[in-house]
Amino acid sequence: MWGIELQRHEDLTLARQIYQTLRVQMTAGQLQPGDVLPATRELARQLAVSRNTVYEAYEMLSAEGYIVSRPGSKTRVAPGLKLEQPPLAVETAPQLQPAYSYKADFKTGQPDLRCFPKHLWLQLLRRAAEQAPAAEWGYTGPAGLPALRAEIASWLLRSRGLTVLSQNIFVTAGATQALHLLAELLCVEGREIIVEDPCHSGMLRVLEQHGGHIRPVPVDHQGLQTENLHGKQACAVYVTPSHQFPLGGILPAGRRTELIRFARENDLYLIEDDYDSEFRYSGPPVAPLCSMDPARVIYVGTFSKILFPALRIGYVILPPDLHSSWRQLRTYADVQNPPFEQAALAEYLRTRKLDRHVQQMRRIYGHRRQVLLHTAAGLFGNTWQAWGDAAGLHLALEFPGRRFDQDFARHCKEKGIRITPVEQHSICKGRHLAKLLLGYGHLDASEIISGIRLLHDHIQKQV
Amino acid sequence: MWGIELQRHEDLTLARQIYQTLRVQMTAGQLQPGDVLPATRELARQLAVSRNTVYEAYEMLSAEGYIVSRPGSKTRVAPGLKLEQPPLAVETAPQLQPAYSYKADFKTGQPDLRCFPKHLWLQLLRRAAEQAPAAEWGYTGPAGLPALRAEIASWLLRSRGLTVLSQNIFVTAGATQALHLLAELLCVEGREIIVEDPCHSGMLRVLEQHGGHIRPVPVDHQGLQTENLHGKQACAVYVTPSHQFPLGGILPAGRRTELIRFARENDLYLIEDDYDSEFRYSGPPVAPLCSMDPARVIYVGTFSKILFPALRIGYVILPPDLHSSWRQLRTYADVQNPPFEQAALAEYLRTRKLDRHVQQMRRIYGHRRQVLLHTAAGLFGNTWQAWGDAAGLHLALEFPGRRFDQDFARHCKEKGIRITPVEQHSICKGRHLAKLLLGYGHLDASEIISGIRLLHDHIQKQV
Numbered sequence: 052m053w054g055i056e057l058q059r060h061e062d063l064t065l066a067r068q069i070y071q072t073l074r075v076q077m078t079a080g081q082l083q084p085g086d087v088l089p090a091t092r093e094l095a096r097q098l099a100v101s102r103n104t105v106y107e108a109y110e111m112l113s114a115e116g117y118i119v120s121r122p123g124s125k126t127r128v129a130p131g132l133k134l135e136q137p138p139l140a141v142e143t144a145p146q147l148q149p150a151y152s153y154k155a156d157f158k159t160g161q162p163d164l165r166c167f168p169k170h171l172w173l174q175l176l177r178r179a180a181e182q183a184p185a186a187e188w189g190y191t192g193p194a195g196l197p198a199l200r201a202e203i204a205s206w207l208l209r210s211r212g213l214t215v216l217s218q219n220i221f222v223t224a225g226a227t228q229a230l231h232l233l234a235e236l237l238c239v240e241g242r243e244i245i246v247e248d249p250c251h252s253g254m255l256r257v258l259e260q261h262g263g264h265i266r267p268v269p270v271d272h273q274g275l276q277t278e279n280l281h282g283k284q285a286c287a288v289y290v291t292p293s294h295q296f297p298l299g300g301i302l303p304a305g306r307r308t309e310l311i312r313f314a315r316e317n318d319l320y321l322i323e324d325d326y327d328s329e330f331r332y333s334g335p336p337v338a339p340l341c342s343m344d345p346a347r348v349i350y351v352g353t354f355s356k357i358l359f360p361a362l363r364i365g366y367v368i369l370p371p372d373l374h375s376s377w378r379q380l381r382t383y384a385d386v387q388n389p390p391f392e393q394a395a396l397a398e399y400l401r402t403r404k405l406d407r408h409v410q411q412m413r414r415i416y417g418h419r420r421q422v423l424l425h426t427a428a429g430l431f432g433n434t435w436q437a438w439g440d441a442a443g444l445h446l447a448l449e450f451p452g453r454r455f456d457q458d459f460a461r462h463c464k465e466k467g468i469r470i471t472p473v474e475q476h477s478i479c480k481g482r483h484l485a486k487l488l489l490g491y492g493h494l495d496a497s498e499i500i501s502g503i504r505l506l507h508d509h510i511q512k513q514v
Numbered sequence: 515m516w517g518i519e520l521q522r523h524e525d526l527t528l529a530r531q532i533y534q535t536l537r538v539q540m541t542a543g544q545l546q547p548g549d550v551l552p553a554t555r556e557l558a559r560q561l562a563v564s565r566n567t568v569y570e571a572y573e574m575l576s577a578e579g580y581i582v583s584r585p586g587s588k589t590r591v592a593p594g595l596k597l598e599q600p601p602l603a604v605e606t607a608p609q610l611q612p613a614y615s616y617k618a619d620f621k622t623g624q625p626d627l628r629c630f631p632k633h634l635w636l637q638l639l640r641r642a643a644e645q646a647p648a649a650e651w652g653y654t655g656p657a658g659l660p661a662l663r664a665e666i667a668s669w670l671l672r673s674r675g676l677t678v679l680s681q682n683i684f685v686t687a688g689a690t691q692a693l694h695l696l697a698e699l700l701c702v703e704g705r706e707i708i709v710e711d712p713c714h715s716g717m718l719r720v721l722e723q724h725g726g727h728i729r730p731v732p733v734d735h736q737g738l739q740t741e742n743l744h745g746k747q748a749c750a751v752y753v754t755p756s757h758q759f760p761l762g763g764i765l766p767a768g769r770r771t772e773l774i775r776f777a778r779e780n781d782l783y784l785i786e787d788d789y790d791s792e793f794r795y796s797g798p799p800v801a802p803l804c805s806m807d808p809a810r811v812i813y814v815g816t817f818s819k820i821l822f823p824a825l826r827i828g829y830v831i832l833p834p835d836l837h838s839s840w841r842q843l844r845t846y847a848d849v850q851n852p853p854f855e856q857a858a859l860a861e862y863l864r865t866r867k868l869d870r871h872v873q874q875m876r877r878i879y880g881h882r883r884q885v886l887l888h889t890a891a892g893l894f895g896n897t898w899q900a901w902g903d904a905a906g907l908h909l910a911l912e913f914p915g916r917r918f919d920q921d922f923a924r925h926c927k928e929k930g931i932r933i934t935p936v937e938q939h940s941i942c943k944g945r946h947l948a949k950l951l952l953g954y955g956h957l958d959a960s961e962i963i964s965g966i967r968l969l970h971d972h973i974q975k976q977v
Binding site: 117131134164190221309387 | 525526527529530532533534537540543560562573577578580592593594595596597598601616625628629630636640643644647648650652653654659668672675686687688690691694698715716719721723736765766767768769770772774775778796797798800801807813822823824825826842843845846847848849850851852853855888903921
């Protein structure tokens with residue numbers, strides 16, 4: 052009756068089914084403007100449903116303006132409902148999750164999640180949520196929880212000797228978001244962002260997203276070659292001075308001084324991305340560039356690599372003149388971080404559990420790095436050299452005379468090896484063809500050894 | 515000795531203190547390029563610390579390029595370290611948190627956090643985190659957890675009769691982020707975003723952030739006046755068809771049809787913000803505009819108002835042709851949502867606990883709305899009228915002949931009353947001066963009654 056076929060569908064009420072069928076008939080033109088609808092009693096009888104059900108369906112149609120009914124007169128279809136063509140069908144093929152399983156997976160930037168003290172973390176998280184005052188279930192502000200900002204300040208002093216006021220620390224949803232908002236904050240139409248070349252291709256995309264013009268400046272074994280900094284057209288410089296990504300150099304003091312001078316002369320900000328300097332194996336973490344001039348350097352830190360990526364907590368240290376624009380930007384970007392993870396992290400820092408975890412992981416990662424170097428030496432002889440400072444979760448290896456390009460990476464993938472040519476992070480192509488990047492943080496010793504063996508076999512065959 | 519004063523500082527190692535003092539001397543020019551540093555043994559004796567401590571400090575200075583030492587020769591200060599002027603001191607006054615306490619707080623968009631089943635939620639959260647596979651502690655992708663996307667699809671069918679494939683649902687860090695990314699996705703240089711006027715001022719700021727030109731189209735008691743839609747210059751229309759913010763109208767079917775037609779003719783997208791339609795007191799939630807043409811309408815939903823704002827989970831329903839750009843945008847904005855809350859929410863949905871919570875809150879909020887209307891009727895007689903559909907967590911009241919502007923809001927604040935004139939959300943000023951917005955979701959009956967009394971006293975005095 053009326054083309055309505057009711058189904059005892061567990062998720063859709065009968066009223067909703069009646070409503071939907073009639074609605075489709077009106078927009079498709081089967082029911083025309085002015086057409087009279089049956090009385091609720093009548094339709095209920097025909098469909099063998101209660102009169103209330105039909106009444107509810109009519110109420111919905113009426114609230115949304117599909118039908119017009121006045122006391123004492125019949126219920127009619129409203130005018131102007133027909134759409135010229137039916138809505139396009141929206142269909143896509145089901146998404147296939149590429150569950151590709153590598154035999155040797157040297158992807159970069161991956162901490163070992165197996166070593167993270169999950170149980171302890173979950174305890175802290177539960178306690179933080181249980182103890183959170185009611186207000187923390189509402190909006191707690193774009194800067195982050197005060198307790199976490201204070202603990203980050205204290206952690207920066209302990210781990211890097213960096214003195215920073217907690218009010219200059221702004222919590223973010225990871226380092227990516229920090230950079231995303233900084234690009235929005237600092238980008239000026241027609242001016243350039245200076246970046247290292249090579250530079251993390253993901254971060255480069257973040258900076259480009261805002262239409263920033265990118266000016267690459269080459270990198271050597273000591274990081275950014277500051278003698279190539281010039282031009283008055285820049286609005287910011289993005290650097291990784293503690294451990295250049297991907298080549299691993301520590302920016303030396305002289306170049307740091309030049310960078311600061313350049314920033315002052317050109318009235319711009321330096322963005323210092325300190326993505327993994329906790330894990331330095333030959334000494335304490337390098338001092339942040341930020342300590343040389345906190346009014347010119349914006350420091351970006353993250354806990355993704357120390358704890359786990361899913362945490363989504365990072366931070367920026369901002370000079371006071373940027374605070375209010377930052378608050379606005381963050382508010383209108385995504386309001387704030389969820390509070391419970393923030394509170395749990397504050398407690399993890401306050402009780403020095405983070406310090407102990409970093410210490411332990413530094414030992415583990417340092418050992419893995421040794422295993423990698425040792426295995427490579429055994430298999431590749433003296434045909435290669437390692438780049439950069441002994442730090443972080445990845446290593447750049449150079450094989451002079453070799454050519455590692457996209458094709459090489461693809462062939463590796465076919466053999467079950469995930470590996471990144473440095474070239475993939477190069478802006479001006481062709482200068483780093485002989486270098487490969489190997490992430491080792493997430494692999495244990497035996498995985499590293501078998502991985503390097505696979506890689507060796509593959510490279511040998513190519514000759 | 516050497517100006518180094520060591521302090522048994524619990525957070526800063528002695529080596530770090532030596533390093534920092536020497537570094538300051540070099541950048542300030544007290545130590546000049548080429549100056550010879552004392553031997554480690556010598557300095558250790560002078561400072562009464564172990565030789566290893568001094569060695570560690572020198573290692574840091576050397577790694578960072580402050581000093582140069584070669585086997586068999588003395589350790590010297592590196593060239594080019596002096597900065598022309600000392601870094602600017604960075605100081606700000608401590609931030610004062612405005613802990614202003616209102617006697618009557620009619621702020622809008624605030625659910626009652628006292629009614630949320632926190633204990634149950636924390637149980638789900640803990641279980642979700644405990645049961646999360648290792649991979650979920652890493653990166654789980656910009657679209658959101660598949661389980662949550664499927665549960666949202668099923669919830670949309672149950673609650674609004676909306677049929678949507680879970681692969682078209684993308685989880686976001688709240689509705690604000692959804693809009694932030696949509697503005698980035700859809701904004702085209704030189705084209706306009708059409709918005710309702712009045713329109714939520716916060717959301718307007720989100721859209722403007724990307725330099726989008728805003729074209730306001732007026733709203734009446736039925737929402738957007740689609741007869742005023744014209745021009746080929748628009749790239750998107752932002753609407754709240756289920757419950758116009760702030761005036762509360764339901765967009766009738768005829769206007770919906772016109773909107774869809776406008777979108778098709780001008781090849782643009784409609785952004786449908788469904789911020790609170792779960793809470794409809796006179797019938798089931800209004801059907802989303804999205805159901806009329808899923809290829810033209812992008813639906814934005816949120817759980818902030820149903821559960822709690824700190825959750826930071828919302829979602830968008832996107833037509834397939836926008837999927838890949840969205841994934842990119844989200845990846846380079848902040849990568850993804852944290853996974854455990856997503857998993858907990860999926861479970862909360864799967865077990866129909868959300869349905870029960872919404873049902874319960876609908877009763878509570880509906881009652882509060884009645885109390886508000888009843889109290890206002892008792893005190894203000896027939897000098898006012900309510901706007902909009904019986905839905906949501908706020909009400910727009912009109913007092914013909916009155917003038918509620920910023921000054922009025924400020925005077926109210928002085929009396930301890932937080933209230934928003936509709937004018938604050940108006941783009942073209944002056945058309946809604948007689949209307950006030952009252953958020954009531956977070957207030958219990960007695961708070962509402964005493965709040966309306968205070969407001970009444972204040973308004974009477976003003977005459």
